[in-house]
Amino acid sequence: MSAFNAIGDEREIDRDEFTPGLEPQPTWCPGCGDFGVLKALKQALPEVGKTPEEVLTVTGIGCSGKLNSYLDTYGFHTIHGRSLPVARAAKLANDGLEVIAAGGDGDGYGIGGNHFMHTARENHDMTYIVFNNEVFGLTKGQTSPTSPKGHKSKTTPHGNAKSPIRPLSLALTSGATYIARTAAVNPNQAKEIIKEAIDHDGFAHIDFLTQCPTWNKDAKQYVPYVDVQESEDYDFDVNSREEAQEMMFETENALHEGTVLTGRYFVDERPSYQDEKKELGEMPEEPLAERYFEDDYDWERSYDLLERHK
Ligand SMILES: Cc1ncc(C[n+]2csc(CCOP(=O)(O)OP(=O)(O)O)c2C)c(N)n1
Ligand code: SF4
Numbered sequence: 001m002s003a004f005n006a007i008g009d010e011r012e013i014d015r016d017e018f019t020p021g022l023e024p025q026p027t028w029c030p031g032c033g034d035f036g037v038l039k040a041l042k043q044a045l046p047e048v049g050k051t052p053e054e055v056l057t058v059t060g061i062g063c064s065g066k067l068n069s070y071l072d073t074y075g076f077h078t079i080h081g082r083s084l085p086v087a088r089a090a091k092l093a094n095d096g097l098e099v100i101a102a103g104g105d106g107d108g109y110g111i112g113g114n115h116f117m118h119t120a121r122e123n124h125d126m127t128y129i130v131f132n133n134e135v136f137g138l139t140k141g142q143t144s145p146t147s148p149k150g151h152k153s154k155t156t157p158h159g160n161a162k163s164p165i166r167p168l169s170l171a172l173t174s175g176a177t178y179i180a181r182t183a184a185v186n187p188n189q190a191k192e193i194i195k196e197a198i199d200h201d202g203f204a205h206i207d208f209l210t211q212c213p214t215w216n217k218d219a220k221q222y223v224p225y226v227d228v229q230e231s232e233d234y235d236f237d238v239n240s241r242e243e244a245q246e247m248m249f250e251t252e253n254a255l256h257e258g259t260v261l262t263g264r265y266f267v268d269e270r271p272s273y274q275d276e277k278k279e280l281g282e283m284p285e286e287p288l289a290e291r292y293f294e295d296d297y298d299w300e301r302s303y304d305l306l307e308r309h310k
């Protein structure tokens with residue numbers, strides 16, 4: 001089997017296959033929410049029938065970015081805020097790969113915010129998990145784009161003057177076609193949401209609340225969560241943009257008032273970018289990397305293309 005084809009064997013898949021044999025064990029602090037994402041992924045991947053060879057995990061920089069050192073899939077640890085462009089390129093070069101991009105709130109909503117908007121707009125077929133701990137964890141707790149107003153840290157010692165970003169609303173207005181929020185303190189829901197996101201055909205965004213006990217002791221992610229699908233207090237249609245928008249707005253307000261609402265918010269069937277490109281005959285029929293092994297393949301070098309434009 002060629003690894004580039006990313007076609008796993010038809011067989012029982014054990015979640016232990018996703019635990020690297022030789023790599024070090026996670027260096028996250030005790031009690032870190034990042035463990036919850038890793039665990040949920042290890043449970044979800046075999047349940048959706050994916051083998052390690054079929055999955056590529058692309059991460060940004062941060063405590064969250066260490067994810068692919070601890071998950072035995074193909075991995076690409078990129079630079080700060082750039083997991084999405086790399087993930088997009090990989091998916092376009094090999095449509096057979098199950099692509100999971102991941103990173104922190106600083107990574108994805110701050111420095112990489114532009115990529116987030118446009119990857120959602122273009123509806124690239126992948127799962128994007130944002131570890132939202134409301135701080136820059138790796139660099140020791142600075143205020144991030146999701147830190148609440150008034151949040152005190154070394155960078156905002158008198159309290160954050162800025163209002164936090166609204167990740168769910170931003171994903172919706174940008175064009176994401178699956179949007180959910182889950183929490184590390186809620187492992188069963190997290191696993192189910194990851195499974196749905198992987199199965200979804202298009203850009204699936206998960207705002208994953210991950211507590212940082214070391215640098216963010218005030219985070220509201222510690223308080224009990226409410227699942228908006230299970231609670232009788234909420235009734236809305238995830239296929240309705242208007243109703244989803246209202247529910248997201250309420251959820252984002254509630255988080256900083258002490259109520260953690262989680263669940264699925266929006267699901268839409270708009271065709272993915274990859275499907276649109278297939279319609280146009282512009283997707284490679286086999287993984288681009290396979291061409292490397294074809295002796296008679298006529299490579300198009302960048303300088304050949306420049307020649308054409310003279
Ligand atoms: C271009 C660039 N700017 C700044 C940094 C320093 N830096 C590394 S991680 C990080 C923030 C991480 O915060 P977040 O993305 O929320 O991830 P977390 O550690 O909380 O999981 C920063 C600012 C960097 N590595 N590269
Ligand atoms: S600093 Fe925070 S986010 Fe980073 S590993 Fe420790 S608890 Fe987790």
Ligand SMILES: [Mg+2]
Pocket residue numbers: 062104105106131132133134135136137144
């Ligand atoms: Mg963070």
